[in-house]
Amino acid sequence: MTDDSRARILNRIAAALGRDSSAASSAAAASYAQIARDYRSANANSDRSIRDLFVERLHEYDAACTRVATPADLPAAIAATLAARRLATPAVASGVPREWLPEGCDFPAADSLSVHELDRVPGILTGCTVAIAETGSIVLQSGSGQGLRRHTLIPDFHLCVVLESQLVASVPLAFPRLVPDLPTTFISGPSATADIEMTRIRGVHGPRTLHVLLVAD
Amino acid sequence: MKPETTHWNRQDFPEAARKELAAKPSQDAPFAHSQTRRNVRNATEIIQAKRNAVVAELPEWQDLRAAGAAIRAHTLEHLDHYLLEFEANCTRHGGHVHWAADAAEARKLVLEILAPHAPREILKIKTMTSEEIGLNACLEEHGMHPLETDLAELIIQMGRDRPSHFVVPALHKSRGQIRDLFAREMHRPELSDEPEALAAAARDYLRQKFLSTRVAISGANFLLADTGGVCIVESEGNGRMCLTLPDVLITIVGIEKVLPSFQDLEVFLQTLPRSATGERMNPYNSIWSGTPGNDGPREFHVILLDNGRSPILADDESRQTLRCIRCAACLNTCPVYHQTGGHAYDSVYAGPIGAILTPQLHSMQAAQSLPYASSLCGACYEVCPVAINIPEVLIHLRGKIVEQQQSTVAGSLSLWNIAMKSAAFLMQDGSRLHAAVHLAQAAQRPLVSRNGFIEWLPGMLNGWTKTRDLPALPAESFRDWWRRTRSANSSLQPSAEQPSEPRHD
Structure with a gap:
């Protein structure tokens, strides 16, 4: 059925567009290249520090953020964050650099946990691929230091390390840094809903707390 | 090919709107309620204000x-090209691509894919295509329970209600109404009406389902031709749960939703969230291609749904309807939607975009009253992030409907057609119009009340005066006044009355 339908739909489209279905537009590439992309030259926030903007936007969307002076300070910053939140050791995504982690803590590897075990860990620690100041977003791609998609979904607390060199001003600047084929998640603040009277409520099914450590590097 | 479920009850807009606007629910419109109207107005005003603020931030x-x-x-313009490219790339990444010409084929495909897994429960992410093909009813008929996981869809499903908005489907419900519903359906009598408590209740209710259910069904916001990718934009994380935890995922998506490139998301991930919920970015966007190793379902199916879309491409003027990215900004800004809410459109797709999309999905053979459900104020066009000129398409479709009616014997003999034809005859010629106006001036006399208005008209014309008064024709028409003050005779005394401003008696 689906093969017939495939031919039928493709024929209908070609007929509606007034062409032969076999001539599936070699002209597409040329015409695509002509689309105006004037928005790329916009740089509204050039006069502001994108670091300050990122922190401000994270706060606006109910995420927490701590600035960390150097990568060498990360272990202490992670330990302090967990202590302040009275959290036991979270799981850690595979590929997170050993030198980020505080000494003497036994961080379970997220890769070794089932979904039910993930539901019981107090949190998850990851890095990211790129972060976007204007929208307060972090972008995770499946793999090194960022875990699988379920790792940053099931635990209730997500601690994410963002290096300042990973921070860009706007959405279009983030795309060249992404590998298009990898599973990708844009995360902007903790899970939320506005389905009840358009009030943004923090925390439905994803992590109810997102804490970003922004590291000067 | 008949998309049988897009237009629910085959009810005309004026009739449906009248029922929705009634102060109390009736058997015909169980959800109509003045409370509902307050909720709709409140919610759309909040989204609009937020949308305007975040749009203004971007020069x-x-x-x-x-x-x-x-x-x-x-x-x-190159839809077949990009669908084939998507199919090739999605398949290369381990996905299965299916093509459904209409709703019945799409349902059949879903049942065939589900058969070997024999699930009792199926997770659902909010999807308008599923609504369009009537999938939930079909699954239940076959002994499976579809479980809506989006908070608003869960509210709709538990309340046996219908969505009234395609971004915020339960926006016609207040927190109190939601509290009562959850308390009853989730057996939680202690529940408060705080939105946080209600969201937490949904979290508790669904968590174990997410961790254990093996099959999920979703829609999609975008397909990406160059990577075979799918993009889903959401807030709660229910989408991510359904996209990553089950073994089997079925995505049902309209053929028009494809984009040429992954990189094109740099535009739509800016315009969609700002237009839809007034956020700079919604909490979660998921993008993936096929079955990416151990990160996601082992089996992934995409059903490309035509169901009345391809013929729309043939019409140069209304093809732009298919640019829609379903942000619903046109609903939130529409003065008609504000008054009636979504149910009056009697369609999966409400509001201005629904008014042009629904009849076209039915090849203009149903929902013909919807293109008239607009004041043509143009607010929808202003806010549309893909610049669909909805008023232009509305007028174009009205023209098509009139032509269609005129082409039938009954239509050509209808009172409306005869009246319009007669009006055209009278207005083609000055002396005919003059005679008609004089006749009307004499004929109206018994009907004009003391305030100069006609408050009641007989027969067929009564429809007009039922809800408004008609100003009476002035005693002297403009043409008579012109002749009196400007003709050869009266030009002897030009200063007696300066005719720079036409006078209304």
């Missing part, structure tokens, strides 16, 4: 809008 908004329109228009 390049009009450039983004133009690029969005150009990308979508380009894609539609």
